[in-house]
Amino acid sequence: MNTVEKLAGLIRETSSSLPEDVESALAKAKRREQGGSSASVVLGTVLDNVRLARKLGSPLCQDTGTLAFYIDASLRRKVSPAVVKKAVALATTRGYLRKNCIDSVTGKSYDDNCADGAPVIHYVDWVEKGCVRLVLKGGGSENMSRQYSLPDSTLGAGRDIAGVRKCILDAVVKAQGFGCAPGILGVCIGGDRATAYEVAKEQLLRSLDASGESSDAVLRRLEKSILRESNSLGIGPMGLGGKTTLLGVRIASRPRVPASFFVTVAYMCWACRRGSLKFKV
Amino acid sequence: MKELTYPFDERQIRALKAGDAVEISGLVHTGRDKFHKFFADGGKIAVDFRDGALYHCGPVCVKAGDGWRVVSAGPTTSVRENPYEPKFIASSGVRIIIGKGGMDAATLAAMKKHGCVYVQAVGGAGALYAASVKRVAGVDLFEEFGAAEACWHFEVEGFRGVVAMDAHGNSLFDKVASASDALLREIL
Numbered sequence: 001m002n003t004v005e006k007l008a009g010l011i012r013e014t015s016s017s018l019p020e021d022v023e024s025a026l027a028k029a030k031r032r033e034q035g036g037s038s039a040s041v042v043l044g045t046v047l048d049n050v051r052l053a054r055k056l057g058s059p060l061c062q063d064t065g066t067l068a069f070y071i072d073a074s075l076r077r078k079v080s081p082a083v084v085k086k087a088v089a090l091a092t093t094r095g096y097l098r099k100n101c102i103d104s105v106t107g108k109s110y111d112d113n114c115a116d117g118a119p120v121i122h123y124v125d126w127v128e129k130g131c132v133r134l135v136l137k138g139g140g141s142e143n144m145s146r147q148y149s150l151p152d153s154t155l156g157a158g159r160d161i162a163g164v165r166k167c168i169l170d171a172v173v174k175a176q177g178f179g180c181a182p183g184i185l186g187v188c189i190g191g192d193r194a195t196a197y198e199v200a201k202e203q204l205l206r207s208l209d210a211s212g213e214s215s216d217a218v219l220r221r222l223e224k225s226i227l228r229e230s231n232s233l234g235i236g237p238m239g240l241g242g243k244t245t246l247l248g249v250r251i252a253s254r255p256r257v258p259a260s261f262f263v264t265v266a267y268m269c270w271a272c273r274r275g276s277l278k279f280k281v
Numbered sequence: 282m283k284e285l286t287y288p289f290d291e292r293q294i295r296a297l298k299a300g301d302a303v304e305i306s307g308l309v310h311t312g313r314d315k316f317h318k319f320f321a322d323g324g325k326i327a328v329d330f331r332d333g334a335l336y337h338c339g340p341v342c343v344k345a346g347d348g349w350r351v352v353s354a355g356p357t358t359s360v361r362e363n364p365y366e367p368k369f370i371a372s373s374g375v376r377i378i379i380g381k382g383g384m385d386a387a388t389l390a391a392m393k394k395h396g397c398v399y400v401q402a403v404g405g406a407g408a409l410y411a412a413s414v415k416r417v418a419g420v421d422l423f424e425e426f427g428a429a430e431a432c433w434h435f436e437v438e439g440f441r442g443v444v445a446m447d448a449h450g451n452s453l454f455d456k457v458a459s460a461s462d463a464l465l466r467e468i469l
Contacts, residue, residue: 016408038443038453041302045403045441053353053408062341062353062407095343095352098429109427140358140381140404156469166469173465177382177454178358180404229468233461238381238401240443241457271405 003078006277007087007132011067012096014134014275015059018050021208022184022247022272026050029182029237029244039242046237046270057096061271063138064097067119070133070205074281076123079132084121085114130281133205136273144179144267145200146171147193149260159261161222164189167263172230172246177239180269182247184208185226188264189219191254200266203250205274214251223249237270247272288332289376291396297444299451303400305377305440308418311338313357315430316422317365326421326432330373336402337362337380339429340411349417351435353407356381359399367391383445383454392448399446401453413440 001009018026030043053060067088071079089112091097101110101118110118127133148167150159155170157163168187175183186203188196206212214220226249236242247270256262285293287307297303310328312335340354359366359380366384369375370391378384378397381404392398402410416436423431445453 038300038302041441041443042403045406045409049403049406049409052412056408058408058411059341059353060408061405062339062355062411063357064341064353095341098339098341098353099427100429138405143358169465169469173461176458176461178360180381232468233464235457235461238404238443239383239457240401240445240453241460269405 003083004086004090007079007084008090008094008096010132010134010275010277011087011091012057014136014273015064015096016057017054017275018060018271019274021212022270023047023050025208025247026182026270029247033242033244037242038240039236039244042237042240043244059096059098060273061138062098063140064100065136065138065273066142067113068135068137068201069119069121070127071121071123072127072129072131073123073125075130075132075279078279081121084119088113088119128278130279131276132279133276134274135201135204137201138269138271141179141183141267141269144171144175145197146174146265147196148263150263161218164263165222165226168226168265169229171265171267173233173235175267176235179267180271181235181239182237182244182270184247184268184272185249186266186268187249187251189251189253190256191262191264192260193262195254196262196264197266199252199254200264203252204266204268204272206250208248212250219251219253223251285377287334289334291332291376294376294398295396295448297398297447298449299444299447299453301444303442303444305334305379305400305442306438307436309334309336309379309435309437309440311336311340311431311433311435313337313339313430314361315426316432317362317369319422320369321365328421328432328434330375332374332376334377334379335375336435337378340433341407342417342428342433349420351411351414351417354411354414354435355405355407356402358382359384363388370395370397379442383452389446389450389452392446393450396448398444398448400442401445402442410440413437
């Protein structure tokens with residue numbers, strides 16, 4: 001199989017098959033909710049949908065989102081931007097992706113989902129050797145991502161971990177009803193504005209299993225406490241009430257300059273579509 | 282689980298309460314951003330929405346022979362249609378709005394006045410909702426708006442959702458939002 005076909009296969013797999021850790025977190029959440037409640041009905045529908053999409057190889061959500069590729073830098077020639085775009089165009093023709101790319105000035109559709117800057121392609125040195133990783137992130141969840149600047153007087157949030165916690169919980173409450181809960185948070189503490197959004201989003205590549213927890217003790221504690229506290233707010237699946245508002249929280253930090261202290265939250269819906277493909281190198 | 286079948290009966294719709302789980306069958310029309318603006322600007326199509334259902338949805342559909350196959354068809358966020366929906370409800374006689382995230386107080390008031398409910402579909406469940414579409418009865422505004430924004434006419438069976446805004450002025454979203462706000466203030 002050539003590289004374009006392999007990448008089109010990765011796109012289909014990512015769009016139609018939810019990662020195991022996310023599906024198992026959803027199943028666990030369903031068991032926690034009271035039978036017959038809105039929360040239980042919603043999670044039951046979600047899980048039926050996950051199974052059906054995998055069986056059919058169909059997009060599990062019709063918003064096939066922004067495609068972000070994270071590609072091992074040593075694959076820069078084999079998996080070039082031109083090759084990736086060919087695969088995206090092919091996947092679109094086959095109905096693995098919605099025609100989902102609009103020119104922001106003219107309003108016209110790029111019917112093959114390819115344009116200057118679409119899909120988003122990063123060549124990085126931190127993915128496994130020979131690996132291509134892909135995340136599909138829908139617009140409903142992207143609209144719920146936020147950036148805070150500490151201190152924040154409306155939240156009473158200062159420049160410390162307690163202040164960071166207030167920002168993250170505020171983002172959870174503001175996303176209710178809109179972000180397709182139960183969601184997953186990728187968070188970056190610090191950094192400059194642009195890098196922080198990138199880093200926050202990259203945290204969504206980490207597993208929800210214990211293997212994906214932060215190796216830093218302070219951040220690991222914060223990941224756990226934010227998850228517990230968010231789920232105590234009663235927001236629930238799709239904001240209809242219940243015990244499951246988040247499936248997981250993944251936090252990283254970056255250094256900052258003395259004048260800036262940003263807290264950046266990338267909100268991901270339950271349809272956290274990430275996939276990977278490995279080439280021999 | 283309450284079953285609702287097109288044409289939707291006003292008395293049955295008015296009897297629903299926020300929190301009721303429902304299954305919808307029969308004709309459902311899709312319409313999202315461009316559709317709502319089109320109507321607000323005075324546009325017209327030869328579709329009767331009276332006692333019908335409007336679904337905030339931009340589906341993935343692929344050509345299959347002479348017809349269409351629906352691949353993925355979950356709800357899109359409804360708040361963007363807030364400025365248009367009260368008028369649309371009043372003028373069209375629609376009984377069910379399906380979407381996600383709920384709508385504003387003006388829409389809730391229009392629902393109470395005209396006998397309409399808001400059904401929350403499960404965001405992201407595109408494949409499952411596509412499977413509940415048994416037939417594509419037709420499509421309007423396709424050339425003008427493209428597949429994702431067109432007005433599709435779906436024949437659905439067992440389309441699942443939860444009544445989140447009823448015709449008595451109750452919104453599940455408002456209830457959950459004020460409770461969670463109070464809880465958040467407590468733990469902050």
